[in-house]
Structure formats: C-alpha cells, structure tokens
Amino acid sequence: MAETAADFNNLGIKAYDAKQFVDAIVNFERAYEGAPDSEVVRGNLCNAHQAAANELVAKANDFAAAAKHLEQAIGIDPKNPSPLVQLGAYYLRLDMIPDAIFRLEEAVELSPTNLDAHELLGQAYYEDNDLPSARAQWDYVLEMDQGRESLRKQYEKAFREESVEQDFHRSDSRHFRMSYPKGMTRQVQARILTFLERAYMNIGRKFGGVYPPGQVQVIAYSAEQFTEATQLESHVGALYDGKIRVPLTDGSGEDLAPDEMERRLMHEYTHVVVRFIAGEHVPWWLNEGLAETFSNELSEKDTTVLQRAYAEELDFSLSEIESSQLGVLSPEALGLAYAQAHATTNLLWTRFGQHRLGQLLSDLAVGTTAEEALRRNYKRTYLALEQEVADSFR
Numbered sequence: 001m002a003e004t005a006a007d008f009n010n011l012g013i014k015a016y017d018a019k020q021f022v023d024a025i026v027n028f029e030r031a032y033e034g035a036p037d038s039e040v041v042r043g044n045l046c047n048a049h050q051a052a053a054n055e056l057v058a059k060a061n062d063f064a065a066a067a068k069h070l071e072q073a074i075g076i077d078p079k080n081p082s083p084l085v086q087l088g089a090y091y092l093r094l095d096m097i098p099d100a101i102f103r104l105e106e107a108v109e110l111s112p113t114n115l116d117a118h119e120l121l122g123q124a125y126y127e128d129n130d131l132p133s134a135r136a137q138w139d140y141v142l143e144m145d146q147g148r149e150s151l152r153k154q155y156e157k158a159f160r161e162e163s164v165e166q167d168f169h170r171s172d173s174r175h176f177r178m179s180y181p182k183g184m185t186r187q188v189q190a191r192i193l194t195f196l197e198r199a200y201m202n203i204g205r206k207f208g209g210v211y212p213p214g215q216v217q218v219i220a221y222s223a224e225q226f227t228e229a230t231q232l233e234s235h236v237g238a239l240y241d242g243k244i245r246v247p248l249t250d251g252s253g254e255d256l257a258p259d260e261m262e263r264r265l266m267h268e269y270t271h272v273v274v275r276f277i278a279g280e281h282v283p284w285w286l287n288e289g290l291a292e293t294f295s296n297e298l299s300e301k302d303t304t305v306l307q308r309a310y311a312e313e314l315d316f317s318l319s320e321i322e323s324s325q326l327g328v329l330s331p332e333a334l335g336l337a338y339a340q341a342h343a344t345t346n347l348l349w350t351r352f353g354q355h356r357l358g359q360l361l362s363d364l365a366v367g368t369t370a371e372e373a374l375r376r377n378y379k380r381t382y383l384a385l386e387q388e389v390a391d392s393f394r
C-alpha cells in the first residue's frame with residue numbers, strides 16, 4: 001500500500017517509465033500533496049504533464065488538450081522555461097497568437113539564451129504583423145547560430161514582405177485582421193471582411209463545425225505588390241502561407257469583381273481550416289481539391305480540359321500530384337492538376353459527405369499516409385479512385 005509521498009513518487013516513476021502518463025500524474029499529485037516543498041516531486045509532476053502533452057499531439061493531434069496539460073505544468077513549476085516554450089509552440093499551431101506571445105516572452109525572460117524560445121517568439125511577432133519585433137528576435141538567433149537555414153529563408157521572406165507592406169493600414173473584424181494598401185475604400189474593406197466572415201461560417205460548417213479560435217491575418221495587395229511580396233506570378237490567384245494574401249486587382253490593374261474576390265477568399269479560407277485540423281500533413285491534391293470544391297463548381301472549361309486529358313491519357317496520377325514540384329509546372333499543367341484535384345475531391349465529397357471527410361483528415365493529422373487514410377475511410381486505393389474519376393469524364 002502506498003502511503004508516503006516517497007511511495008507515491010515511486011509509483012509515479014514506474015507509471016512514467018511505462019508511458020502511462022495519466023497514471024503518473026495522479027501518483028505524482030498525491031506525492032506533491034504530501035511533500036509540497038520537494039523540488040524532485042514538483043519536477044516529476046511537471047515532466048509528466050509535458051510528456052502527456054507530447055503524447056496527445058503525437059497520437060491524436062490534440063493541441064488544445066495538450067495545452068491544458070502545459071498550463072498545469074506551468075502552474076506547478078512557474079520558473080521552468082521548458083513547458084513555456086512548448087506551450088508557446090502549441091499556441092502558435094492553434095493560431096492563438098496573443099497567448100503564444102505571452103508565454104514565449106515569459107520563457108525568454110526566464111531563459112534569455114534559449115534560441116528556440118527566441119525563434120518562436122520572433123515567429124509569434126511575425127504572425128502578429130509586428131515585423132520590427134520579429135526582426136530583433138531573429139537577428140539574435142541567426143547571430144548566435146549560423147546553421148538555421150529555414151529561419152534564414154523565413155527571415156528573408158518576412159523582410160521582402162515588410163518592404164511592400166510598411167505603409168499598409170489595418171482593419172479588423174471578429175475573426176480577421178486585415179492589412180491593406182493606402183487608397184482602398186471603406187466599401188472595399190467592408191466587403192472583403194464580410195466575405196471572410198461569411199467564409200468563416202460556411203466553410204466551418206462544411207467541416208462539421210470547425211472554427212479556429214484566433215484571428216486570421218489577411219493582407220490585400222495590388223497585383224504588383226502581390227508579386228513583389230510573394231515572388232509569385234500573376235496566374236496564382238491568392239495564397240495562404242499562415243496569412244491569407246490576396247491581390248485586389250488583376251494583372252491589368254482592374255479591380256477584381258466581387259464574386260471573384262469572394263471565390264478566392266473562400267478558397268484560401270478553406271486552407272486555413274484544413275491546416276487548423278491537420279497541420280502540414282495533407283497532400284496537395286486534397287488540400288487544393290477541398291479549397292476548390294468549397295469555393296466553386298467545376299467549370300465547363302475545367303470539364304473540357306479533364307475530358308481531353310483523360311481521353312489522351314495525359315492526366316496525372318494522384319501520387320504524381322502529391323509529390324511533383326508544382327512550382328516547375330507550366331500554367332497549363334498546373335491548371336490540369338487543379339482540375340483533377342477538384343474533380344477527385346468533389347467526387348469524395350458529393351458521394352460520401354462530411355463524416356468520412358472528417359475521419360480522413362483526422363487520420364492524416366496524426367501522420368497516416370494519404371493513400372492509407374484513403375483506403376481506410378473510402379475503401380479505395382489511389383488507382384481505383386483515379387479510374388473512378390476518369391470514368392466520370394468519359
């Protein structure tokens with residue numbers, strides 16, 4: 001029979017070693033009640049919460065539940081920077097930017113040389129559109145560690161954007177924070193924010209009630225500014241890279257028609273929800289296919305392109321679309337890839353609906369490969385699905 005704090009601590013250690021983290025927490029809590037001044041017990045309880053959080057993310061992609069464990073860990077051991085950094089990263093993943101900033105600033109205060117904390121804090125400032133503060137954090141990290149290649153790329157990207165966006169104004173709605181260039185009328189601002197709020201409602205409902213809690217950053221540009229900031233050509237209609245980036249005008253300087261603007265925003269907002277559900281684990285064809293399916297019908301032109309491609313056997317396989325360097329495709333080939341993604345996802349959506357789609361995304365979220373997740377939820381291999389889609393265009 002466990003009676004003393006030491007007994008419960010030992011039981012906790014046993015459970016922890018067996019990866020029974022919930023059990024470990026229960027035992028360490030009992031130990032902590034009996035020995036509230038023991039640094040060792042406090043450290044163990046804190047570690048068990050961190051391990052439970054790791055496991056919730058790895059096995060169930062449940063960042064919200066994991067964050068609750070970390071809040072507890074911080075309450076128990078407020079001087080320990082490790083759960084603060086971990087929680088900051090999770091809040092970033094949940095797009096809860098003010099919470100991420102709050103926790104990461106605490107972490108940096110406790111541990112001023114922790115480069116991961118500084119890098120994440122820079123990321124949080126960046127996502128909050130505070131580029132000067134992001135620059136200060138990232139300069140420090142890159143000075144201390146030359147080897148952070150992906151940070152260097154992110155840094156260059158951020159300051160290319162900054163040179164375009166420095167004179168932009170801000171306008172917010174309940175779920176969106178928009179930056180826009182001088183000269184954009186109030187009417188256009190209001191229209192875009194209304195489209196976005198409508199997308200928030202309608203797309204969230206299509207996924208069975210998924211509403212990301214944080215405000216989403218949106219940046220509106222002229223066509224030239226869009227190209228300058230993103231280095232993308234004008235056939236790319238808009239972009240989501242953690243922020244929604246959308247041009248207000250087409251290549252010839254004409255304002256986009258309202259229905260075209262709404263379609264693009266619905267498309268990009270679908271990416272916001274997909275990333276919120278499943279992070280970066282979603283194959284290109286499904287991510288773009290959902291964005292297309294939820295923002296517009298397959299057009300006559302798309303149908304013609306698809307009929308011809310299938311007749312001449314010029315279509316891509318799904319694994320090609322999953323892995324190919326989409327950046328190097330010609331605009332025509334890219335158009336075909338989008339049309340195939342659209343047609344394929346449309347078939348899954350119209351025939352099997354919301355529930356299976358939700359299951360598919362949950363499987364992807366925890367790292368199941370795309371074809372395995374498809375097989376599990378739709379009883380189809382890639383090849384079978386490809387043939388089914390092709391047959392519908394013959």
Ligand SMILES: [Zn+2]
Nearest residue numbers: 267271288291
């Ligand atoms: Zn897209």
